[in-house]
Amino acid sequence: MKQQWTDLYFIGINLQWEPWNWGRRKHEVNQISYTINQLNTEQEKQIQTIRNEVKQAYKNLQSDLDQILLTRRLLKQENDRYKIIQNQYIQGLATTIELNDAEIALTSADLQLRQAQIKWLQDQAFLAYVTGKIDTQYQP
Numbered sequence: 001m002k003q004q005w006t007d008l009y010f011i012g013i014n015l016q017w018e019p020w021n022w023g024r025r026k027h028e029v030n031q032i033s034y035t036i037n038q039l040n041t042e043q044e045k046q047i048q049t050i051r052n053e054v055k056q057a058y059k060n061l062q063s064d065l066d067q068i069l070l071t072r073r074l075l076k077q078e079n080d081r082y083k084i085i086q087n088q089y090i091q092g093l094a095t096t097i098e099l100n101d102a103e104i105a106l107t108s109a110d111l112q113l114r115q116a117q118i119k120w121l122q123d124q125a126f127l128a129y130v131t132g133k134i135d136t137q138y139q140p
Helices: 003-090 095-133
Strands: none
Touching: 003 095
8 A cells, every 4th residue: 555655646746747847848948959950050051161162172173284284285395495495506506595594494394394283182182181082091
């Protein structure tokens, strides 16, 4: 009998406790809903940021490729110019200064090509970073 009375007493407490709890529960539910909305908004911002970074990295790669192609043409032109001036120098038709200028221009064009290639590699690494596809096995 005492066990039954204790059970009924606990049921009564539980029934009494729940009405007092409704206001707090509603507040907790509202707070959790607000937190979920905040997290969803933050997630959308992060997704948009990543999309923008991927677009920018892709545009940079396209620009780098154009720059590489242009500097390759420049390097070829400077190489042809150097060969022509070198032949003229051998024949006595060009001065040492002209040959030196052609050599400097050729070296500068080669340096510009290498810089464009390095920038392309950097932007390629940045694209891998923002897409999460970094190859850890790569060894230069």
